[in-house]
Amino acid sequence: MLTNWAVVPTCLPLVLRRCHTCASERFRASGKFRVNANHKLLDAWLLVLCTACGETAKLTVLERMNVRSIRPELLDRLHDNDPGLTAELLQDPAVRRRNRIALDWDNAWRLDTGGPDHRSLPGEAENSGKIDVSVHFAARIPVRPVQLIAEGCGLPRAEVERLIKEGNLVSASRLTGKLSDDFTFILKR
Numbered sequence: 574m575l576t577n578w579a580v581v582p583t584c585l586p587l588v589l590r591r592c593h594t595c596a597s598e599r600f601r602a603s604g605k606f607r608v609n610a611n612h613k614l615l616d617a618w619l620l621v622l623c624t625a626c627g628e629t630a631k632l633t634v635l636e637r638m639n640v641r642s643i644r645p646e647l648l649d650r651l652h653d654n655d656p657g658l659t660a661e662l663l664q665d666p667a668v669r670r671r672n673r674i675a676l677d678w679d680n681a682w683r684l685d686t687g688g689p690d691h692r693s694l695p696g697e698a699e700n701s702g703k704i705d706v707s708v709h710f711a712a713r714i715p716v717r718p719v720q721l722i723a724e725g726c727g728l729p730r731a732e733v734e735r736l737i738k739e740g741n742l743v744s745a746s747r748l749t750g751k752l753s754d755d756f757t758f759i760l761k762r
Contacts, residue, residue, distance in 0.1 A: 575705045576707070577709065578684060579687075580685075580716060581682065581683060581685055582682050585602045585660060587676070588600040588602065590621075590673070592623040592628055592630070593630075594628040595625050597626065600621035600622060600630060602663060603622050606620065606654055614640070615639075616635060618633055633668075633671055664712060702762065703760060704759070708758070710753055710754065715753045717750070718746070722758065740761075741762065743761075744757060
């Protein structure tokens with residue numbers, strides 16, 4: 574039987590960027606946008622706040638764009654400080670690359686296993702011999718699969734690594750390093 578797990582964000586991730594005031598490395602998204610017009614050209618920024626000193630920094634969203642080339646619904650969302658747009662823009666690789674930032678997802682996601690007690694999976698595996706798990710990511714959250722499987726099954730990480738080495742935990746995806754794409758695995762007991 575296939576079991577579905579989901580990795581879902583619980584809040585916005587922290588933005589990793591150096592603060593010019595206090596040299597801190599972490600910012601939190603304020604959810605506010607600043608839009609500036611210069612004749613027919615628009616600039617738009619996402620405002621982020623330093624977690625140490627509270628200094629405001631701007632992440633470029635639009636730069637010198639002609640007003641007519643911007644979708645009206647995007648412009649409305651910028652003016653309305655849409656929190657959903659903040660999450661979308663932080664996930665956009667072009668915005669991250671342009672602003673030379675990275676995201677810190679620590680403590681900003683949770684594992685939803687679909688049941689009240691997901692730690693009963695090893696017992697289920699003993700009864701049926703194996704379990705098939707499909708892991709879906711609601712956002713591009715980089716997570717170590719070993720950590721995810723350990724949390725979902727209620728096992729220590731060393732035990733999960735031992736199961737991988739023994740061939741009792743298999744997947745078509747690489748289980749070392751970090752993943753942010755959907756994957757499946759089979760746990761044999």
